[in-house]
Amino acid sequence: MWTLIKHRIFQLILVVWGVGTLTFVLMRSLPGDMAYRIAASRYGQDSVDSDAAELVRQELGLDASWWQSYLHWLVDLMQFNLGASLVSGLPVIETVQHQLGHSVLLAFTSVLLASLIAILVGVLSAFRQGTLDHSFLWLSTLLRSMPVFVIGLMLILVFAVAWPILPVAGFGTWQHLVLPTVALALSLAAVSNRVVRNNTLKVIRAPFYQFAAIKGLSPSQTFVQHGIRNISVPVIVFIGIQLVTVIEGIVMIESLFSWPGIGHGLAHAIFARDIPVIQGCALMMGVLFVLLNTCVDLLCHWIDPRGAQA
């Protein structure tokens, strides 16, 4: 286990440097004048002009060579300083903290809810083959074929407009968290319940499972003692991947529900060419990716130590 952790720390350092460098190179390679882009985001479309761009260029030293800027960023990074946003002037760490906190909260709650739904539906589908399984398959296909944005809109129409018990958009109270969480959870559970179902079927049809039943264990004892652990590993790996995907890619849900997440913030930073914010967001996402994968690996290792030997 310690070897795994050591490997992951090394990976983390590589990811931080790699992601930061890659975003720097990509952003610098984009066509168009950075000064104009930044000025447009700072002062708004009605006030951006050549004077504003020149002011930005002088203030931020955008005429400096790329290697000077890169070196400056690298030295700052070594001092754990992510710099300040070129648009707002606020420290990047503050912006990322605010946005990442909201994204992580939404991701955790939605993945948690999705897992509950998926495990319940998946296990039920596996044990009760036939109409119920087919119904869940149809429902899963229907939900998955709908963009998450549409699920969100439908939920708003039902629970905020027709039956106004929850807010349409915003953040700051637990009620604001409900609709985006459910929208995301339904979309995620549409896939993960099939993963749970398939793995459950694989396990309950395995010879060791049938042997456990033959030797006299009740169905519930068999499932608890021999089922859960064997089903868990692939399901946890899948949920881990879903969690990372959700943190990184819920821009539409964030926009629809006015949720100040990192996906939305990153998209805006890219349009504005706000390189420190892009680097900060990408870097934190990279770190989170490594950390979450490490947690998933450790959890799987704990559940099934044979994985480490393999």
Added chain:
Amino acid sequence: MTELSYAAIRRRKTRIKAALTGGVGLVLCLMFVLFGQATSNNQTRSNTLAISGPWEFTSLEPSKQGYIYTRMNILETLLNVDTKGALIPGLARTWQSSADEKTWTLTLQPNVLFQDGSPLNASAVVSALRIAQGKHGVLKKAPIKAIRVKNPQQVEMVLSQPHTVLPALLAHYSTAILAPSAYNQEGVVSRLIGSGAYQLDTFAPPHKLTVKANPTYWGVKPSIEYAQYLTGHRAESRILQAKSGEADIVYTLDAAMLEQLSRADNVVVHSDAIPRTLLLKLNAGHPFLGSVEARQALSLAINRPAIAEQVLHVAEAASDQIFASSMGAWYLDQPQENYSLEKAASLLAGLGWQKDDQGWLVRDGKRFQLTLTTYADRPELTTVSTALQDQWKRLGVDLKVDVTNSSMIPSRHADNTLEVALIARNLGVIADPVSLIANEYTQGGGDWGAMNWHSTQVDQALERLTTQSDPVQAKRDAQLVATAIYQEKPVISVANYQQHNAVNTRIKGYQFDPFLRDYFINKMELVDHVDAH
């Protein structure tokens, strides 16, 4: 080999419980921290006005997103603008110029306190104006030689040359007056302390801010305790916020969606004209666009009523002149130009353009091909661009549409690579449009106006408008400039804008500022309790 014993099973169960408790605890902590940060404890539905709009904010600087803070009644300017564009007193009670129009004296309102309790006096105003002058904004471009204290209640602004629009500049959000304690040593705004009817309560950029009534306000005392602004990025979300009653006022609704509110008995939709124009900026230095006839032909080939009705969903928005009727002397009172493809084709034929087998106009072996640059900040721009692409195709003009960032318009203007741009220009960003027009239509044009277009008459008229204050001559000059732009078409107007806002019936005293400087929150009341929640 896995250890199998009751002790091991117990240990495993304890670990699972600990992990689950830890996970749930983490999520709860995160919720507590995030929800605690973003909400003021005393806010309730009955004491809070909820406003939704599409604008984000990231900075406290008035030069950047000052319009949000003046609209939310946190910051105030020395002068204000009424709905007809006339200047009215703000923090300055009176303003007058010297005989040579090079010195302006502003007399401040008495007994005004900033939100930190410090008094508004000439010294604070001079300090705020000097800081504003050093940042991007309207003051930076004005010919100001000195800003100084005349006496504790009077400020003097000395100019290097007469500048008649100076009072209008003092109504712009970038010149808002902040308390001396709002700035740090570098002159950067570190705390938002103004003199407005509301003071900043919570600030969660880029989406939410809450303001609280300022009990020491010098003007109309607010009756609503809190007001909250929430950025609603998507038009779909905003309209649903209005419909559900969650937002009391929703600004900038999509016209195509207004039908959804027709059956909502708790919402009233207000549609008001604003001085923003949808226009085509043409590079008059381009070989195909150099002659007036070519530009006139392109204008004649635009079916404005169709665009206004089918794309913008506001039939009366169609306009062939850049100045809206609300802009007084600048508006040309004349019938609209008729869509005429035949007349347009004949004008271009006169310039040597002939259609080829595929229907494209060709001259000297070159196809009439242009690239239109536009941006996605305003969704209607892309749809109008494609409508224009189709309409000009009927004339034989091959139009490519490039949807990019708004900054590409001034950037391509600067490097002379722009051919055509579709823009939504706010001509009311300064109450008196003279300085904006002078920047954009003289000396060959400016970033958001004409490009490589020269008119000595217009240059002279705008010079007079900027330096002389004779009202009769000013009206004549404004008409001259408007006529020259209309006839020579360095830019082609497509439509004027209307802003659609939804207002909940529990709001009393709603007013709309076409110059988008003020939400007048302090003049509104909540008529409780027509409450959807």
